[in-house]
Amino acid sequence: MPLPRLIPCLDVANGRVVKGVSFVGLRDVGDPVELATFYSDGGADELVFLDIKATPDDTTTMTSVVAQVANVLEIPFTVGGGVRSVADASRIIESGADRVSLNSAALANPWLITAIADRYGSQAVVVAIDAGDGVVHTHGGRVATTTPTLAWAIEACERGAGEILLTSIRQDGQRTGFDLELTTTVRNAVTIPVIASGGAGCAQHVAEALRVTDAALIASIVHENPSGLPGLRREIESFGIQLRPIKERP
């Protein structure tokens, strides 16, 4: 098994990284390229960029961010938000992203998963699931659908997704730990890796998640103290989790 991964998630709006406490009062915390390099140097195993304001008429801003990031980043990164078609996925992958993350677009058009996987391989397709009360939610977790979480995870896997990014709506933003039961249940039902998301408040929470799944997404825990990432890694390792050894860039 590959080593467990620690994945900082950067929310992006209008080409800048924002820390989204809520959509009202977004605080600009910087340049995506600068922050990405900083996290990479701090030992991030991978990064996720979520375009939280993606609109169909503005696809060029994110494409330009992706290209700038790819020119300097030497770790893999995924881009989500606003991927609604094979053409959207092509634009992002051919600008230098390793993978795209699909959320409600995949739910509305499940064939999209297969179409992108056929062209770029399963490893290039992440399906993001916002889960709560046993069902999938859309619109940033605000709207409940009738689709059971487990059934959708299995379908996404069968259709060619290469990974599932599983967010617990209940835990998201609470900082009281990941939903380990949800993560374990979904991971046991699929044959692809699962990234746990939502609830990281301290190193112990991340270590608990990495004991039951392949990767953990972290946001505020690292955004509040970006230079604390190496320390966070060491603390996670002190709970008996083996992360990759870091080698300084030449």
Next chain:
Amino acid sequence: MSDVIVVDYGAGNTRSVRAALTHLGKTSEVSSDPGKIVAAPYVVLPGVGSARSAMAHLNATSAAAAIRDRFDAGGPTLGICLGMQLALEMSEEDGGVEGLGLLSGEVVRLSAERVPRLGWAMVEPWGEAYYFAHSFAAQSSDSIATSDGITVAVQRGSFLGVQFHPEKSSGAGLDFLGKCLSRA
């Protein structure tokens, strides 16, 4: 002439490989020109796209023949991920694809617990962790390194192939690429 020719498959992203080469102070260009492939100081076959379409593109542009000529002449070449898999005799991907046949063996679907096999993993006997993202793997008598028991590096003559992505493996990957280029 650039220091490195990154072979064009007609699809996918070569930006990361070129960015890593730039970081190491090497000039590079993306090309499928047979003359350039034969003559370049160093050639990288990157890891993008599917086996069938990549091989079709290499054959259509005569890049495939140029890579074989280069190999026969001892020109150093690095294959990354799919670029390594294509150098073997045969791949199971896309219902079966004939490879370049520079090295012995074939490419088969992974039987790991979770496929795709994603993430950083230790490579032995090198003792470094590199980034992997693959659903297929080589079975070859030219194997020189493994990860979780899977062949992840093959070498014969002037061709070195790796399953991991050095261009996505941060310090360890840049260090590896730097060593490859310094041997050229």
